[in-house]
Amino acid sequence: MDDLQTPRRGSHDGPRAGLLADLRAGLPADAVLTDPDVTASYSRDMASFCAAGIPAAVVLPRTVEQVRHVMRTATAHRVPVVPQGARTGLSGGANASEGCVVLSLVKMDRILEIDPVDRVAVVEPGVINAVLSRAVAEKGLYYPPDPSSWESCTIGGNIGTASGGLCCVKYGVTAEYVLGLEVVLADGRLLNTGRRTAKGVAGYDLTRLFVGSEGSLGVVVKAVLALRPQPPGQLVLAAEFPSADAACAAVCAIMERGHTPSLLELMDRTTVRAVNRMARMGLPETTEALLLCAFDTPDPAADLAAVGALCTAAGATEVVPAADAAESELLLQARRLSLTALETLKPATMIDDVCVPRTRLAEMLSGTTAIAGKHGLTVGVCAHAGDGNTHPVVCFDPADEDESRRARESFDEIMALGLSLGGTITGEHGVGVLKKEWLARELGPVGLELQREIKRVFDPLGLLNPGKLF
Structure with missing residues (x-):
């Protein structure tokens, strides 16, 4: 069904028809979607409490020239454009604005080159993270950034949000692996x-x-x-702690002693129980905090033994190293399921993304517990503990007006707590719509104004993803 006959708020049939005609002039017929039911499905990402508009059209280009045509057309018509990947984001950064053109890049999904000598891959933005990781592994190489959504998120989306993942403590985040880009500007250049x-x-x-x-x-x-050379297979250790404070003390000890684990992750009791409830993984439900530590060194067993001793000294009640790669993968799968499992506790969740110095991690977790208690809410926490990057997940029922209000207030208080501890409002999920007000607080007036000036240089008409960041 062609929605040219369905007027939208803030638009008129004539201008809208002209926009669609001009878009179709440079795109294949199946690359311009206008059916209202279809376009509505592209209106938002996975974030709660984020406004989204109704797109005038969704376009799915396959070539660079087609993207340039979209941007030239949008500029000529002064219509905003919202670039999208797989819409796995958690901050509303891919949400449509009213009457915009959604520019979905999922069809541009080719791995163009893998060079084992220069150790680089050249890819289009729609390539799935896991697909790239497996392709380079076949050549003995490794692409480290691995967000929890790596089986579905795209490289373009990872670049857009500077995403991280489980291995950041050793290998760093997406920004450290992007050597060069080809970018279509707002005017099509x-x-x-x-x-x-x-x-x-x-x-x-x-x-x-x-x-x-x-x-x-x-x-x-x-x-x-x-890219990096493929590391040896990693082994994982699981340590149970009677408190989050004890687990955070172990994290500090591990980093202070100079260890470089390939992964150092924390799951609180609420998260462990949620994972067991969803996947029946048999994780220890009596623990207050479960710490997962992995090494991909030539002798991971020796490294895990040293870390196990530090965990015991910090108060761990049990330390269990995985016997082999299969057991290690099972533990990692439990961690990757954390966010999904917490989402099953209530009809909706708000996922915070506060990163603090490692030395303040215990205060961040205890403060989050206090905020949850104050508002009478379930808040589960999983964390990239080695980076100080916490993901408090506020669980609530959006149909309950009072609970929704308390969820939003607790979310904001958690971000305020992070800033008070010398942290940042987002370690890897981005600002989007959800954290606009908080970005202004973190940057301050001078920083905010300079960022707005940079935006004006690249996008003087303000057409690219309007209403996001600031």
Whole structure:
């Protein structure tokens, strides 16, 4: 059904018909979607409490030139464009604005090159993270960034939010692996940034500027990504603690002694029980905090033994190293299921993404517990403990007006707590719509104004992902 006959708020048949006709002039017939039921399905990502509008159209280009055509057309018609990947984001960064063109990049999903000598991959933005990881592994290489949604999230989305993952404590986040980009600007011009060489310091680092910009400066259509040699298989240790404070003390001891685990993750009691309830994984439900530590070193067993001793000294009630890769993978799967499992406790969740210095991690967790108690809510916490990056998950029923209010208040109080501890409102999920007000508080007036000026340089008409970030 063609929705040209369905007028939308804030638009008129004539201008809208002209926009769609011009879009179709440079795109295949099946690349422009206008059926209201279909376009509505592209209106939002996975975040709660985030406004979303109704798109005028959804376009699914397959080539760089088609993306350029979309941007030139949108500029000519002064229509906003919202770039999207797989819409697995948790901050509303991919939510449609009213009457916009949603630019879905999922059809641009080719791995263009894997070079084992220069250790780079060249990919289109719609490539799924796990697909790339498996492809480079076949050549003995490794792409480290691995968000929990790695089986469905796209590289373009990872770049847009500067996402992280479980292995960041050793290998770092997405920004550290993006060497160069090909970007379509708001007016349709094509910009190349960065390099594919091992070193390069020519000019301002525009590549880093685009990473984490949430589609507000340009549309990434190609990326040159750094790869590493495939590490040895990792082994995982699980340590049970009688309190979150004790688990956080173990984290600090591990890092202070100079260990470099490939993974250092924490799950609180609420999270452990939720995972067991959903997946029947047999995790210890009596523990107040479960710490998972992994090494992919030549002798992981020795490293795990050293860390196990530190955990025991910090008060762990039980320390169990995995016997083999299969047991290790089972523990990692439990951690990857954490957010999904917590989502089963109530009809809706708000997932915070507060990162604090490791030395303040215990205060962050105890403060979150106090906030949950104050508001009478279930808040489960899973964390990239080695980075100090916590994910408090506020569980609530959106049909209950009072509970929804308390959920929003607790979410805000958790972000305020993180800032008071010297942290940041987002370690890897981005700002989007959900955290706009808090970004202003974190940056301050001077920082905010400079960021707005940068936005004006790249997008003077304000067409790219309007209403996000600030």
